[in-house]
Amino acid sequence: MRCYCVVDHGKPLELVERDVPQPTGTQVLLRVKAAGLCHSDLHLWEGYYDLGGGKKLSLADRGIKLPLTPSHEICGEVVALGPQASADASALPAGTTAIVHPWIGCGECAACGRGEENICAKPQSLGVLRDGGFADYVLVPHPRYLVDLAGLDPVKAAPLACAGVTTYSAAKKFGARLHEGPVVVIGAGGLGMMALEVLKAMGAHGAVVVDVDPAKREAALAAGALAAIDARASDAAQQIVAATGGGARAVLDLVGATPTVKLALDSCARGGHVVIVGLMGGDLTLSLPIIPMRPLRIEGSYVGTLPELRELVALMRAGKLHAAAVLQRPLSEINEAFEALAQGKVVGRQILVP
Template identity: 40%
Template sequence: MKAARLHDYAEGRLRLDEVATPTVTGPHDVIVRIGGAGVCRTDLHVIESVWKETLQPRLPYTLGHENAGWVEEIGSAVTTVRPGDAVILHPLVTCGVCAGCRRGEDMYCANSSFPGLNADGGFAEYIRTNERAVIRLAEHLEPREVAPFADAGITAYRAVKKAASQLTAGTRCVVIGAGGLGHIGIQCLKALCPAEVVVVDTSDEALKLAEELGADHTVDATDDPVAQVRDLSGGAGVEAVIDFVGEHGTTEQGPAMLTQGGTYYVVGYGGRVDLAALQIIFNEINVVGNLVGNYTELCELMALAAAGKVRLHTQYYSLDQVNEALDDLSRGRVRGRAVLVP
C-alpha cells in the first residue's frame, strides 16, 4: 500500500512509499481502510522534530493521527464492529487494564501507542488499531467528513466541556484562535452552554468564519485584544478563556482577559504560561491544561456531529498531495481542516 512517511527530520517533508499492508496480529486488532486522515499542526511539529525527544519514534514511519474509514478486517475476539462498518478512531491504541484506562481517561494509558506520533499512522491506505479505539459512525456521516474530530475535535470538545460546566447564563467565554480547533470549539460552546462567545483572531477570514458559526462578538487580535475584551465586559473581564493558539503572546493575553475567579484553558502549545503568584492569588484564577480527549468524549462529539450541531470546514487533498497539504497548513492557507483522502 501507499504511505506518507517521515524518513529524516532534516528533509522537512514526507516521502510516499510502498509498504506492507498491516494485518491482524492479535485477537482485538482492527484493520481500517482509510477514508480520511486529518492534517494537523502537530504533524508539522513532528516533522520539525519538536516531538523527537518526547516520543522517540523509530524512523521511517507513517504520520497521521486523525483517522476515519471502513473496517476491513477484525481479530477473533472483536464483537462490536464488523467488516464494512464506517468508523472513526480514537487516536490512541490503549490497553484497557491500567489505572488510566480504568478511570476512563484513554490519554493516561500507561501502555498505549499513538499511531501517527510514535507508531504508523493513517497517512496511508490502511491502518491497524484495536477494538477499544473504534466508534461506528451514524449512517449519514462519511469518514472523510469527520476524520479531524479524532484529535482536533475531541481536543476542542474536552476543553469546552470543562468550561461549559462553569458557564451559566450571563457569562462570557473567549475563544483565542478560530482555526482548525477553534472553529470546532465555537460550535461546541454554542451547543453545550448559554455563555456569550467572544472570538479573538488575527485573520479577517477566521473572524468571518467565527461569525458564521455563531460567535456573539469578534475581536481583531492585531489591536490590543485584552483591552477590547475588557471593554466588552464593562472592564471586569470574562469568566473563561480557551486558548487554541498557546503562543505568539496569547499565553500573556489570555489570563489578562479574566475576571476574578476566571479560568484559562490551555489547548495550543509552543509558548509558556508565566504568571506571578500574586496575580494568581489576588485574582483567584485557574489554569487548566487539556490533553486531547477520551473515548467517551469522542462518542459525545460524534453525537453532536450526527445531530448537525457541529460540523467541520474542510479542504480535501489526495495522498499524493500530502506535502502540498502540509505546506498550505504551514502557510495559513487552510480554512478549517485539511483532510487527506487516499
C-alpha cells in the first residue's frame, strides 16, 4: 500500500510502499476514503512549535518519531477486524464507512477516566504518534473509535474529526455567552470556516470573523458571518468592540499567535471569555491586575472527545450541521497541498483522496 510519510522535517513527504497491515487483537483495518490536511500537520512537517522568545518545542520532545504518516481527519471503509474486535458486539461490520476519532489515550490515566482521551498524559493519537490517514489503509486500535457515517459523504465529513470537534468542543466552553452576542472568531482558515457552521448548529448569536486575508474574509461573509474585520487594521480592536455591541463576550482564537491573543484581550467586554485553540506560537506579557479587575477568563482547548464527535456526526446526519468548504485533491498531490497550506492559499479544508 502507499503511505506518504514525513521522513525529514521540512522536506517533501516521501512515498513509501508497505504491506497492507493485518489487524490483530482489537484492531480494525480501514481502507481510507478521505483524509484532511490540518494546520497541525504543518507543525509535524516542520518539526517544532514556536514558544516565543526564540524558544521552540521540538516534536522529538513530545515523543514523535519519524518516519510518520500524517493526517488525523480520516474516513474509511471497514475491511477487516482483529479477533477481539470481531467478538465485540458493538463493532461496525466490514463494509461500513466510518469516521475515526483519532485522539486516542492510554485508557488508564485520570483524563481517560473522565472520557477526555484527547488530553491523555500518554496519548497515542493517529497521525501524530501513530501513522495516520495519508495512506491507502490505516489501523485503528479499537472499534469504539469508529463512528458510523450512515450515508454521509466521507469527503465532507472528514473535517469533523479535527476542525469540527475542535471548534465544537471550544465553543461549548463559552456556555451561555454563545447567546449573549456575536462570537468573535479569529482565523478564517479550515477551522474558522468550520466554526461558522458549528456555531450555527449550536444556535449561537452569530459570528464576527477576523483574518488578515481579504479572500478569507469574503468567504466568511459568504458563509454567514455578521462582519469580517482585517486583523492588521490599526483600529481592529475598536471595530470588534463596535461589531459586538460594546465588546466581545466570547472570543475563539483559532490562530494562537501573540498578536491575535493580544487583539482578543483588547477587544473583550468585562467578563469576556477567550478560548485559545490555535498553535501558531509566540508568547504574551500580561498586566495581572487587569485579569481580575475586568475580570477576564483565558482558557485553552485541545481538539475534542469521542462523545463530542458522535454528537457532531448526529448533527450533520440530522441536517443541523452543514459541511464547511472543502477542496478535494488526489492523495498523489500531497506535497502540493502542503505547499498551498503553508503559503496561506487555501480557503476551507483540503481533503486528500487515495
